[in-house]
Amino acid sequence: MRGRRPGGHFFYGSTPTLALADARKLLGFARAGLPVVLLGAFDQALTPGVPASGETERLRDVLTRLLALPNVVRVTEKTAVGDALATLGVTPDVRHSVPSTLLNAHRVTADADYYYLVNGKHAETVKPPVAAIDHDVTLRRTHGRDAVPYLLDPWTGKAVRVGRYTRDGQDVTLRVALRPGQTLVVALGRPGLFGDRHGNRPHALSSEADEVLFTARGLTVRAGAGGTYRTRLSRGRTATTTLPAVPAPIEPDRWQVEVEDWRPGDGPTRTERVRRALTLDTLLPWSSIPELADSAGIGRYRTTVTLPGTWTSSHGALLELGQVSDTFRVSVNGSEAGPCDRLNAVVDVGPLLRRGTNTIEIEVATPLVNRLRVSRPEVFGGLGRQEYGLAGPVRLVPYAQKTV
Structure with a gap:
């Protein structure tokens, strides 16, 4: 052999x-x-x-x-x-605080160390299946001692300095949370490398708050409940921040849905679009809705949520979409929330919300298989109906935040 x-x-x-x-x-x-x-x-x-x-x-x-x-x-x-x-003194460039399915690739340029992180490979087929991870990861830097970590979002192209991390010699340790198959790019480079104005500002070493991040206003603590939170900063000071009360999560109970059902047209390059309008009290995949069982195309879901009079500029919210297939985009009060990671269907819509009534729209584009099953049964008839569309549950989860 x-x-x-x-x-x-x-x-x-x-x-x-x-x-x-x-x-x-x-x-x-x-x-x-x-x-x-x-x-x-x-x-x-x-x-x-x-x-x-x-x-x-x-x-x-x-x-x-x-x-x-x-x-x-x-x-x-x-x-x-x-x-x-x-x-022999050979140690890895990436270390995990716990056993993990996290994989990595490390590349070095003249400006920074770049770490590509992914939670598992081919997550849908791995046995046992890959689970979500949330743990500390230590990355080795090869650049100057002042290098700071940035998160590079491969969906939006944005680079944001990490708000909470620790350094020990050549090592930088930060928290990484990824769903199965989800990716992240971390860059360790000089302050201000990506044009941000937070490059030389102190960061958080630890915090009682849920999250510490750099926003347009500076280093910011964020939590899902009101209260007083202590944050230990990199220059030795401990900051105390009081956040206002946070409203309970909201799960919309009624949706207006407009569907473009795409069908073969009267020629090989033509598509017929049949429009349908529905009202849903419960979100379901299209395959479970009789009017949409064999449909494929674009669905536009609209609902309203009401935020209390105590809502201030210190408040925001994450929109959790639950089960959604395939690609989607979100807008609130007529403004788009920006590109969304389809493997992590959670969107920060905080800057778009306001006191009182807010309109949320979610546009979902589905694959065409469900329609092809009936329009080309000789090719696709053996396939079962796929669970496309927005199935939820959808929740608006408020938070409060303030700069340190």
Whole structure:
């Protein structure tokens, strides 16, 4: 049995093989100080193919010298590789506070360290399925000691300085919360790298509040309940912030829905749009609504919520959409909330809300499979109806926030 293994060598049965030229290169790298971990019985290694006379003996002589070096370790089990690297002083650029499905890629430019973080790979097919994560992550920086972390939103293109984190030498530790399959980009770079005006301002090391973030007004604490919160800042001061009472979450109980049902037109490049209007007391996927069971297209959902007279500029709210498929966009009182991450259907609509009545609109664009099932049954008839549309539950979850 012959199979490819990491590191560019092969295994014939349980015996590794390595070209003599490659072994000499490894010996040169190791003598120059490179830590090396060899997985397998390399003291018994063979040359690949049919060796020349004396070639196997020369290979083993090189490997004997390689294995004698203090910065070379040989292990027999793959699970021992991590510990072997650690004994050689090789530590990961990313560390988790708890075991995690978080994956990463690290790239370095002249300006910053960039970390691409994703919670799991192919989250829909992994067994057991990937779960949401929420834990501390420590990232190593290679740039100057004044480097600060920024969150780069791949959906909006915005770069925002992180409000709460700690630094220890070359390490920066921050909280990462991601749903299955969701991604995040963290940049560690000089203050002001992305043009923000918060680059040199102190940040929070810890806080009793739910969240600490940089807003247009500065370092801001946010919580889902009123009260007094203490925040320890990076320059030694502890700030105390009092937030006003926060209204209870609101779950709208009636929706006006306008649907564009897309159907094949009278030509191969033409689409017929049939419009429907419904009133829903309960949000359901289109497949569970008789009038929309085989529909596909665009649905526009509209509802109103009333915020109390105590609502002030210190208040805001997150709009939780629950189950929604496929892509969507949100507007409040006629203003769009901006691009939304479809893997995390929670939108901060705080700046768009006002005291009294507010109109919320959610536009959902569905795939076409449900319509194709009936319009092209010879191709798609074997597919079951898909649960498209806005199924919720939708909640408006208020918060209060103030600058520190």
